[in-house]
Amino acid sequence: MSIRHAILGFLSWKPLTGYELKKRFSDALSFHWSGNNNQVYGTLLALHREGAVTVEVIAQEKLPARKVYTITESGLGELQTWLASEPELPVVKSDFASRLAWAGLLGEGEYRKMLDSYAELLDAHILMCGERLKRGSEKPDRSEREAGLWYAIEEHTLALYRAERAWVGELTDTARAGSDASPEFRRTWPEHLEKGGFQP
Amino acid sequence: MSIRHAILGFLSWKPLTGYELKKRFSDALSFHWSGNNNQVYGTLLALHREGAVTVEVIAQEKLPARKVYTITESGLGELQTWLASEPELPVVKSDFASRLAWAGLLGEGEYRKMLDSYAELLDAHILMCGERLKRGSEKPDRSEREAGLWYAIEEHTLALYRAERAWVGELTDTARAGSDASPEFRRTWPEHLEKGGFQP
DNA sequence: CAAAGCATGTAAGCAGTTACATGATTGT
């Protein structure tokens, strides 16, 4: 799965410029690509070289020319072939899970702080997502099913963040319960290291 | 977040060889790194060059020498500094969501097939995860909290796949309900393309 | 006798990131 297919997807909906594609990627909740220049303009160039899209250059007074890309039948064929191929498992890169794995090295207070700052980050992100959804940019809706799917995908993306938030809440509750039972500060050091050397 | 911190994490637990680290990454449910050679051996080399770890070469009869890496205080410092830094949002790369966004281009039958094959993939993966958890490889448990966290992380990872599976189930139900209402085959073509050119 | 495990490493390459480069127009 690369941005190539996602770009072909957008172009199957309507002709767009690189700039417009970039915006769609950075506005979307559910496409994980940042929509940076190199990625979009570069892929568009490759797509054109390979005959998957055509370009129409529309000169503008005072602003750089717009290059409007249109999908070709060959491009549409590639998109359909991809859609019919075997899907892949989702890949989740969780910085937080990686940290949590070693959070035993932290004291109670530092651990709580870690949970809190992640909860805060998630809350902010969830809020932002909600606002973006309310504003609601233009989406493909060539059929009932398509419109429904775009809605479903966005809801599902949000649901994932909410599940993550709920999990952090549970961890916080557990931490609270645990330290109420044994409130002393305890920092665990690796057994194979001398204690007392590095003290942050 | 890079594999560097995860390696330091494992080494904070106990000295390990590159080979052992590789296995831990490919066995883990919740670390997203594949644990390929270049990544692990390369990072270890860099870590050593920078003084974050030390090496002890243990010659073996008939097998290549084992290089056992031990974390230094500087390495432990780097790990703690990272743990105290701001966490990042999880990044989800969902091939399936990207496909779903353009599934309006598919006919009912192809769409159902797509849902089914993803459901199958998830089922297989969930089963495999369950077995891996039952087998249960050796995990850090220097404190109650650490042991509990490793358990919590693995459960949470599995929960995510299960939520994904439930979602696909819902989409399938919706699709069934929809096509019962209007069972005709309908393929939607991009408005800006002539209909009838490319027919897969 | 083949496959899996032990054990190290290198080469080539893809996908994606940040930052650089330019410059007019519109809104606060």
Next chain:
DNA sequence: ACAATCATGTAACTGCTTACATGCTTTG
């Protein structure tokens, strides 16, 4: 006056992937 939007592109870099390269030992 400053920031955002419109609009294109390039350079340098990071992180990660697959495949290559070697070769012995244990298990099925």
